[in-house]
Amino acid sequence: MSGVQLRNIVKRFGDVEVIHGIDLDIDHGEFCVFVGPSGCGKSTLLRMIAGLEETSGGQIDIGGDDVTHADAADRGVAMVFQTYALYPHMTVRENMGFGLKMTGHPKSEIAQKVDEAARILKLEPLLDRKPAALSGGQRQRVAIGRAIVRGPKVFLFDEPLSNLDAELRVEMRAEIARLHREIGATMIYVTHDQVEAMTMADKIVVLRGGHIEQVGAPMHLYEDPDNRFVAGFIGSPSMNFLQGTVTGGEVQIPGLRRSIATPVALPADGSEVTVGLRPEFLRIEAGGDLTVEMVEALGGVSYIHVTTAGGEKLIVEDRQKTPVKLGDKVGADFDPSQALFFDAKTELRLR
Structure with missing residues (x-):
C-alpha cells in the first residue's frame, strides 16, 4: 500500500x-x-x-x-x-x-x-x-x-x-x-x-x-x-457574491431587489450575510436595473457580465442566446433553493 x-x-x-x-x-x-x-x-x-x-x-x-x-x-x-x-x-x-x-x-x-x-x-x-x-x-x-x-x-x-x-x-x-x-x-x-x-x-x-x-x-x-x-x-466562472441583510427571518438582497426565505439558520435581524449564486443558476430577464457591461459569446454558451445599481458585479451563464448588448438594462432571476449563504464576518457557510 x-x-x-x-x-x-x-x-x-x-x-x-x-x-x-x-x-x-x-x-x-x-x-x-x-x-x-x-x-x-x-x-x-x-x-x-x-x-x-x-x-x-x-x-x-x-x-x-x-x-x-x-x-x-x-x-x-x-x-x-x-x-x-x-x-x-x-x-x-x-x-x-x-x-x-x-x-x-x-x-x-x-x-x-x-x-x-x-x-x-x-x-x-x-x-x-x-x-x-x-x-x-x-x-x-x-x-x-x-x-x-x-x-x-x-x-x-x-x-x-x-x-x-x-x-x-x-x-x-x-x-x-x-x-x-x-x-x-x-x-x-x-x-x-x-x-x-x-x-x-x-x-x-x-x-x-x-x-x-x-x-x-x-x-x-x-x-x-x-x-x-x-x-x-472552485468553479469557472466563479460564484457570484451579493450583500444581503437578515430581516424578519428572510434575506433581503438589495442588488437584485429580492427577499428570499431560506431553511438555513440565519443570524439575528439586521445582520449582514453574503449570498452566493453560481452563474448557471441566474437567468436574464427583460426590464430591471442591472447594466450589461460585457457579453462573452462562446458559441453554445454566453457569459453576460452585469452590474447592480449598487456596483456589485455578477456573471450570468446564458444558453438561450438572449439578445442583449452593452449598456442594456436587464433583470436577473434565480431559484432561491440554489442560493448559498455565508456569514459576512467569518465567511463561514450558514447551514
Missing part, C-alpha cells in the same frame, strides 16, 4: 511559519490535487513530501513508513516538475533510463522498464530522438516516463502543465488521467488551476495561507463549500 499520511505538518523559514499544522490522509491509488492561489503553500507541502524541503514539525508517512527525515532518494517517490529538465545530448530512451543507470540497474532491466513506460505513454516512435526534436507535450511525457521507470510508491507533480499552451494542457490532462487509471498509483498533483483540479482529481485539497480550507471530491466542493473562499475558488 502506498498511501500518504501527514500529521501536524509544520514548515518554518527562520521565524516565519508558512505551513501551519496540516493533517491529511491520501489513500492508496488516489489522485489527490493540491489547489490554491499563489503563495498558499501547495508546492512547499509537495516538496516536503518529496524530501526536497526539511519538515520543521510533524510526521510524514508513505506506505506506512515514517519518512519525515529520510533522504529524498529513500522515500519511494518520483517527482515531475514544471520544467522538463531533460538532458539535451541524450535520446528519449537515455533520458528515461538515466536514473536507473546511475543506481546500477542491469541494462536488460532498464531497457524493459523504458519500453514499458514508452508503451504506456505512446512514446515508442520517439525513443531515438533528442529533446530538441520534441514538442512541449512530448517532452513532458518523457519527463513523466522518467518517473514511471523508477517504479515509485507515489508520483508527485508540481504544476507540470504550466509551460504548455491551452490545447496541449487539455491533451496532457487527459494523458495524466489515463496514466493514473492504467497504473493505479498514488498521485499528488499541485496546480493553481481549479479546472485541472476539477477534471482530474479523486480528492481536492484547497489551501490558503498554509492552512487547509476544505478537502473533498470535486463535485462535493463545488456543491457544498464550507466557506466563501472555497465557494469562490
